[in-house]
Amino acid sequence: MRIVVDRDKCEGLGMCESMAHEFFEVDDDDIMHILDENPGEEHRKELTAAVNSCPVLALTLEG
Template sequence: MKIVVDRDLCDGHGMCEAMAHEFFELDDEDQLTILNETPDEADRDKVHAAVQACPALALTLHD
């Protein structure tokens, strides 16, 4: 699985970081960094929930 961010859509709401801070981080300018683009399968549920929580639909998971 791979986390993909569409930087044109990301508004820096921070929902992903709030739900899965081990994988997502916003800097002081609300620019998103994916800390681990290829999380372990054991983290799928947590990462999926964070991706789904994005109000801008800027995040997707690819298998």
């Protein structure tokens, strides 16, 4: 599985970080960073919730 972010949509609101802080981090400039772009399948449920929490639909999971 791979986490993909659409940088044109991402506003750095941090909903993903609050749902899955071990995979997402929003810095002081409100730029979101993916900490583990290719997480294990055991994290799918948590990451699906984080992706679905994005109010601007900037995140997707592939695979």
